[in-house]
Amino acid sequence: MSGWRHVVRLSDVSRGAVNVDLAPDDTTRAEIARDLGIESLPLFRGRLTVRPWLDGAEIVGRFEARVEQICGISLDPFETDLSGDIDVKVVPAGSPNAPVESPGSEVEFDLEAPEPPDMLASDDIDLAAYLTEHLALEIDPFPRKPGVTFEYEPEVKEESPFAVLRNLKDKDA
Structure with missing residues (x-):
């Protein structure tokens, strides 16, 4: 995976909401494109707000991107604009609010x-990482221009009726 990281500490969020604008540089977008199996990533940016939630944090925001893929039918490259909302909640390890899974x-x-x-x-x-995951x-795993x-x-x-009969005769022999 790409080395692109933007870390916010949970302890910093406990003091109040943190607003972040993210936009990787050209080199990082090329690494992300390679990791995601697409031709290129000409545009990728997001605006996130991280705010306290129970004993963890809530990450909300939006991203927009332009991805270049290869059409699965014509094999031509083409670009598609994508956007999406992000709404994720996180809790620290050992939190009583973490999902409980019994082995x-x-x-x-x-x-x-x-x-x-x-x-x-x-x-x-x-x-x-959350921004890249949502992208x-x-x-589309099966892109079509x-x-x-x-x-x-x-x-x-086109087979004549006699050819069909000949095939049946050959099978019986």
Whole structure:
């Protein structure tokens, strides 16, 4: 993964909200593009607010990006504008607000329930990692250039009725 990091400490957030504008440089965007398996990343920026939430933090904001991919049908490069919202909650390790998972128990998914908070490994919150993760979720894994359609017509073999009978006779022999 790229070495792009922008860290906010959980202890700094406990004193009040922190607003951050993030925009990696050209070299870093090229590394991120390579890591995400896209041709290039001409634009990538985000505006995040990190504010206290229970014993952790809430990260909210928005990102916008322009990604260049290769069309899976025509093999032509093309660019797509992407944007998305970020709304993530994080808690420190050992938090009573962390999701509880029992070993060997089944995990139940409720699509209507709010996303459980992420558990931090340390006091650091890497905002660049959350921004990149949300971009990765928006990238189409099967890119198709606008206007390109897939048209497939199988080869049609015209066989006479006698050829079909000959094939049946050959099978019996």
